[in-house]
Amino acid sequence: MKTILITNVLLYKERKDVLIRGNMIHSVEPAGTIPVQEYDKIIDGSRKAIIPGFVNAHAHSAMTLFRGVGEDVPLDQWLKERIWPYEAKLDEEMVYWGAKLACVEMIRTGTTTFNDMYWHLNGTLRAAEEMGMRSVQSFTWLDNFNDEIIEQNKKQMKEAHKLSARWSPLTTFAISPHAIYTVSEKSFRYINNFAKDNGIIVHTHLAETRSEMDQAERDFGMSPTEYLNKLGLLSPSLIAAHSLWLSSDDIKLLGDNGVNTVHNPNSNLKLASGYKFKYNELRDAGANVCLGTDGCASSNNLDMIDSMKAAALLQKVWRNDPGAIPLKELMDVASLNGAKALRINTGKIAPGYLADIALVDMAKPSFVPNHYFLANLVYAANGECIDTVICDGKIIMENQIIPGQDKIYQKVQEVADRVVDYKKKKKK
């Protein structure tokens, strides 16, 4: 069993020695107390801090391909003229390269686990496994209320689920009915039963925009959350991305049913979807609040530290309370809570947790002076402070170098140019 010793590393306020055995954190002791003997690898942590690897609880990885294609245009135009026509051109190989870049970016910024929803799931799956990341890969279900598509989806989902038995232990299968405005009631009920029978996580978009809320009122005579409740979806197996436009009744439903909600502040800002995420209310009601980046076509990056900062600042300003969301709690939102939603034993630097960790390079202005590590991490720094990443006990980045990253940048540029054909665009 491989061993890694990290010596004299800052864990919040104290210096520790951290020993990893196999894929687990074996011990966390005061600095200088674990004897330096024959380990497979010893890392000098004296200028570094240790944090749990982040859990990005809502991503569409391969959308890195569309980073920057639809800027400063309204949402409707963005979807119809840019994203949808481009997505129609994608194949598994393209998705694979987009997801490879996403993995490079996530690893560079300290994320070890991500919860993905996208097409051609085998592409993303292959990328994540090659890069050594933990992930939840979901079969994405849209049916636009068409019975023929529903039958096709059923068949494909069952096949995908069957194949998932052969996946690596780092990868989990999930099902993603896209949203209440693209998936029929019949499908939601079918997916829910299939998921319950097979112990599968369900991942969806919920209450992202005001217009979704208005449409649900019109079509179903109730809120999006009440509608999912009526269909029996609300449970600790549900991951509800966004959960932004909620009444107090909705919050009570999400809390009473222990639903996992995912705040994606940068995406919500960028698309002008809204900013009054009800963090305190959801937490107090009993919901599990997690953090995500959403896809790069809306949020532009996959940096969880950038997302933590946006989340914290927004809570302060919309509540008119500079004390809103304590940093230790925010750190759990970005790691431990996401791990709980994804049923993974990570998110804490403590014996008995999986060895999914990131080391922070503190020889940077953001960490000087070091009055308060977490404040420096969240408010002063960004994902570029991450120096080394370990996932499942394996070093997947060291000194900011990920093997093969330059080749990935080059390949992605080629693929992205094929999807977004500028010559053709110009001719029009």
Place this chain on the structure above:
Amino acid sequence: MKTILITNVLLYKERKDVLIRGNMIHSVEPAGTIPVQEYDKIIDGSRKAIIPGFVNAHAHSAMTLFRGVGEDVPLDQWLKERIWPYEAKLDEEMVYWGAKLACVEMIRTGTTTFNDMYWHLNGTLRAAEEMGMRSVQSFTWLDNFNDEIIEQNKKQMKEAHKLSARWSPLTTFAISPHAIYTVSEKSFRYINNFAKDNGIIVHTHLAETRSEMDQAERDFGMSPTEYLNKLGLLSPSLIAAHSLWLSSDDIKLLGDNGVNTVHNPNSNLKLASGYKFKYNELRDAGANVCLGTDGCASSNNLDMIDSMKAAALLQKVWRNDPGAIPLKELMDVASLNGAKALRINTGKIAPGYLADIALVDMAKPSFVPNHYFLANLVYAANGECIDTVICDGKIIMENQIIPGQDKIYQKVQEVADRVVDYKKKKKK
């Protein structure tokens, strides 16, 4: 005269050769057209982009010393228990080290000019000149309506102004009456006359919080902006930091008088001061809108790219308009407009402008794919993408290395520990 040639570098959408002669940009031509001959330095720009150095139009540099000392506490407690007692302990040497760190951080994130307001101005001045940055250093004036302090201030201000004749050409003298709630009417009028007689920039805080607005209504029977107008302060020589709580009459006054306003989004969010900065309205009225970071005690970093992102996302979300603030315009807000306010000929990559520039390392996930450079810069990247910085024709950072940076980190930690005495704090 020294020459630097940057070959084949991306300028927004096109590849260029850029030639610097002395402290000026001499020519900007299509890539491959400036013959590579004997220049003092040739930089291969093929994996880089070129942008104007940022102009940070409102900073309190030495407050890097207080990064992270007052987090998650209300504003009142923050000032009274943390910032003010610590500031009382500062001397010129401490300010010098705090400002040295600020310069390292600003250079690393692409800023070449900053507009500072702080105590012990000689400390900041010395730091900026040693680090090779352009700056506006101001004599900070608080009087708390006390006649004795007013007379002291007059004397000290005149002395400081006299000494400024010997400063380097990179440094400009200004006067900073702190704010309408800390400076008497008499002082404002005196400062204004002195500034007009001597052609000096005046830098103040204006309309930062709701309580400032309420207090002005109560004390003066008018808004903070109307009060400054009554005192004759509104002119293109005034730099009004924050300008956040404004009526439409206030906006008209600022516009008609060509006042320079400085948006500091991260500070306003962190202190929960507000977020509805009236960008469109101020611009359309004729005010010159600039961007700043404010001090590290509130905004935590001095990263202008981080501030651009916050500014853009806030405009989109509070206006409910994903198309708000075009990126090219935002780039000017962060460079050209600040230069105009500070009366400096920088902020554009074009012949005849001062050679204050930053080179972006594009071999990073944020710039892959390169569909739209400015969107990648603002929404995906952060200040850590800056690779090389040139100020006044001199290279002050190359490949992210600033000579002496490690020693500065170490000294600042020592100084900060002296100011914030943890042992003493613990005993209490």
